[in-house]
Amino acid sequence: MRHVIALDVGGTGMKAALVGADRTLLHEARRPTGREHGPEAVVAAILDFAAELRAIGERRFGEPAAAAGIGVPGLLDHDRGVAVFAANLGWRDVPLRALLSERLGGVPVALGHDVRTGGLAEGRLGAGRGADRFLFVSVGTGIAGAIGIEGRLEPGAHGDSGEIGHIVVRRGGARCPCGQSGCLETLASAAAVGRAWAAAGGGPGADAADCAKAVESGDPRAAAVWREATGALADGLVTALTLLDPELLIIGGGLAEAGETLLTPLRAAVEERITFQKLPRVVPAALGDAAGCLGAGLLAWDLIATPSPHPEQSSASPSPPSPHARSAQSTEVSG
Numbered sequence: 001m002r003h004v005i006a007l008d009v010g011g012t013g014m015k016a017a018l019v020g021a022d023r024t025l026l027h028e029a030r031r032p033t034g035r036e037h038g039p040e041a042v043v044a045a046i047l048d049f050a051a052e053l054r055a056i057g058e059r060r061f062g063e064p065a066a067a068a069g070i071g072v073p074g075l076l077d078h079d080r081g082v083a084v085f086a087a088n089l090g091w092r093d094v095p096l097r098a099l100l101s102e103r104l105g106g107v108p109v110a111l112g113h114d115v116r117t118g119g120l121a122e123g124r125l126g127a128g129r130g131a132d133r134f135l136f137v138s139v140g141t142g143i144a145g146a147i148g149i150e151g152r153l154e155p156g157a158h159g160d161s162g163e164i165g166h167i168v169v170r171r172g173g174a175r176c177p178c179g180q181s182g183c184l185e186t187l188a189s190a191a192a193v194g195r196a197w198a199a200a201g202g203g204p205g206a207d208a209a210d211c212a213k214a215v216e217s218g219d220p221r222a223a224a225v226w227r228e229a230t231g232a233l234a235d236g237l238v239t240a241l242t243l244l245d246p247e248l249l250i251i252g253g254g255l256a257e258a259g260e261t262l263l264t265p266l267r268a269a270v271e272e273r274i275t276f277q278k279l280p281r282v283v284p285a286a287l288g289d290a291a292g293c294l295g296a297g298l299l300a301w302d303l304i305a306t307p308s309p310h311p312e313q314s315s316a317s318p319s320p321p322s323p324h325a326r327s328a329q330s331t332e333v334s335g
Contacts, residue, residue, distance in 0.1 A: 001026070005300065006069050006293045007049065007068070023125070039090045067110070074089065082097070110302065122252065123151070126285060127284065134148040134248040137252070139190060143189050169239075196229070
């Protein structure tokens with residue numbers, strides 16, 4: 001069975017899949033990123049994970065993967081296939097496309113930004129289907145966006161579009177790893193919410209999910225933390241809306257798992273802040289944490305079909321299959 005390898009590398013964990021030609025997920029697995037061991041260890045973990053997926057594919061489907069797609073955080077050089085910088089992972093100038101292709105026996109590899117790969121999947125298969133212009137924003141360990149225009153994703157002139165997490169919303173605020181102070185990411189990411197809630201009374205080890213639960217239970221301290229985060233997020237989103245004028249705003253990432261606990265106050269905060277701008281529909285992402293792998297798989301299949309220096313720009317499929325279709329016989333999720 002012809003298939004590709006898909007890898008979604010996040011700040012704390014990696015998700016991977018074997019994706020069939022009909023875009024079904026034939027096998028799924030997870031691993032920790034291991035960033036606490038340093039950037040070289042992270043790269044080694046990615047290559048080892050990919051090699052495991054290749055071996056599984058050969059064993060189960062009788063042939064190696066035809067291509068691979070990988071989504072990673074940070075800044076990329078698409079032309080050279082280099083992961084230029086990622087604050088969450090600590091790496092700089094990693095020739096990831098070449099390293100991964102070599103480890104996988106020379107197959108073609110598509111390198112994409114992790115959030116834009118998720119946005120690609122949402123645009124083709126999920127909440128963005130049918131929208132000419134949308135903005136997908138992932139609020140997780142960090143914050144970043146993907147700009148959807150007429151069935152494609154816009155990577156920008158240098159592949160750096162969508163870095164909404166580094167819009168300064170509180171000048172003079174906390175220092176961000178990017179070098180600025182008061183970036184949106186330092187205030188409204190899931191990591192930032194977790195830190196704020198731990199300091200406000202959630203206790204050591206508290207995270208954003210704990211804060212959301214405390215908000216739902218009526219804890220005023222949690223409500224204050226949540227209000228500050230959603231207000232900062234709304235400030236950043238209004239800047240993006242003013243520039244891009246999307247018809248649809250899709251919110252994904254770990255913080256979006258709070259559902260209406262996040263979306264209801266966020267919609268209200270955005271509406272309070274706009275003046276002449278048109279208010280877009282604000283909806284949750286539809287694919288959950290499968291979006292990154294689905295998007296990486298789409299990049300890989302696109303690379304085989306229509307090689308491009310910027311595979312994220314590929315057009316949307318007119319009639320995509322169900323994103324949740326899986327092979328009952330061969331799907332496996334590793335912890």
